[in-house]
Amino acid sequence: MDVKTLCLAVLSKGQATGYEIKKAFEEGPFSHFQTASFGAIYPALARLTAEGMVTVTVQAQDGKPDKKIYELTAQGRNAFLATLDIQPAPNQIRSDLLFLLFFAEHLPPTRILTLIDARVAAYTAMISQMDDLNAQGNCDPGHQFVRGFGRSVYQAAADYLATHRDTLVAQVSEQHHEAAE
């Protein structure tokens, strides 16, 4: 999933500027399962334009730079639909938190608790953010399915962290105790 494909995907839902595409990954429908930065989006959009996948409409603005509204061409739409034929790679998860907790024995108990509590709060916030998106009503079955999936997984993650944090700390403390003897 490169940024070019991701841009096509966002544009398949309607015209957008580079700025708006970024937002789709941050707050919008694509948030939580894909990302892209400006430094990747703008060049991607330029290449897509050169390749005839999208068209640009420049809209002058005062103060701000011209707004460039991108829109899929027929060719772009086909290219996008073609990407839907890929075999999906297994989910890629990179978790710094899990990395740290894997080495919990080297962490002070207070830090363990702080780390876990912060993450639980983050999950909770993301869940309510998703609920807000859901309430704003987008009945697209795909969107709902994906959001529901995210919700379930986040909920499970938060629950696990909340219910096992004390056990972890207790075990780590105990181990330190043993080591001290």
Added chain:
Amino acid sequence: MDVKTLCLAVLSKGQATGYEIKKAFEEGPFSHFQTASFGAIYPALARLTAEGMVTVTVQAQDGKPDKKIYELTAQGRNAFLATLDIQPAPNQIRSDLLFLLFFAEHLPPTRILTLIDARVAAYTAMISQMDDLNAQGNCDPGHQFVRGFGRSVYQAAADYLATHRDTLVAQVSEQHHEAAE
């Protein structure tokens, strides 16, 4: 979390070769939440050696290339412990499957089912793999916590997919129906 840090982390659990480090990400304790390829591991190990973070013991073998057993130095151990002070970045998730299902309306119902069923099977396999690892007994609290976390999350993911797959297909079919009218 760059590969150099990841190598230090694996070596903190004991000496290992580049090949074994790779395995730690594939089947071993680090599987599922971090990855690294040979093309990244070997150069990383070379740099770590040059920096005095690790020492190498070459062990001749017949037929195969010499085995290079790496081991942390005191400096390497300190460097590793220092990395445990980072603020963990939020989990990064990149899901091709979710990307595809987001656009379920453009997918034939049979493909949706195949995709979902394959993923459910993959989750199930990973869960039993984790259970095997757990049965092999590593009582390290950090390891157990991380594995338990993974298990819960995978289980939730599999459950969600299994219980919502038919609804998704039904909604997509219905939509196609409406569109045809």
Added chain:
DNA sequence: GGTTGCATGTAAATGGTTACATGATTGT
């Protein structure tokens, strides 16, 4: 007066994947 949001873009640096190269042994 500082931060956030809007809005685009470039360039250097980073970091990693993929493919290649080598080669014995063991299992199917």
Added chain:
DNA sequence: ACAATCATGTAACCATTTACATGCAACC
């Protein structure tokens, strides 16, 4: 015969992040 496991390594290529550059308006 063919694939997989063991075992290391290089190099070309790819993509992306980060930092920089610019600048107005609105809000606190």
